[in-house]
Amino acid sequence: MNRDTRPEPPLEAVLIKKALKRNRISGREAARRAGISDARWRQIVGGYQTVSGSHIPVRAPDETLARMAHVAGVTAGELRQADREAAAEALEELAAPAAAADSTDAYASDPHLAAITALLESLSPEARNEVLRRVGHLTPAQVEKERGEQRRHIS
Template sequence: MADRPEAPPEAALIAAATRRSGLSVRQAAKQAGISEGWWRQIVKGYQSLSGGGFGPVRGPAETVARMAKVVGVTAEDLVGAHRPDAAEELRQLPSRVDDECQERSRTVYPADPRERIIAAALEGLTPDEQEQVLRNVERHLRLAARRGSRDRAV
């Protein structure tokens, strides 16, 4: 079986920045407009092949630039990681994307892991859907509390 290819330098930058951002890989990939699987392949630097082997993966410059933008990797960082092509693409991304990514990077994620799970579950919903889900959860919690107090009274 072939050895796994080593992850390229830009992959380490993006992986570390993703962890610092508080975004899950799924969230970051969605914001970059790519699939979670493609994000993971680019960050790992390889894809698994049928038969148990590994094939090297080098993300296209434009894709690496979008990934970098989402997690706050700079063009200078990409140049330092030997991806001047991706750095140039990053510099060319529209300012609207800059504003959106900066806003996302300011998002505060809860420290409590249970709250992060809830926040992640709500993230893909519209504000109205989020409100409805939270109302339903609150209702279920109240019912469970009432049942619990009745059970203790018996």
């Protein structure tokens, strides 16, 4: 293969790249969420890896592609259209527990939210309410109501 010729990325790689852009997720963040290296993510999405100056086509293993698709927001149907049936099946298995979870908890696996939640839980109720008030979660009336209830429990 010509050293200057890069293979065209496969359809599934194009789908993932478009989905990342649509969902405003960086490749680095997506790779972290999928549990693969940033370099490997770029190889798969680019459709090639460079070996001794030559561009070698890359095809992601089904399980890896399923994790990438899950993070990016590519559907099993889209993977099937890209002729990646086994990856589509792996994606369906991967997504099955998420479908069973409460759909209102879309950020359940976000480590940043988990850290913030843990920090909030470590605060006193008064401090927690003040933080929530400052970020607009509780109105001043709700804060006052909470304080009143806390005073009654203390008395």
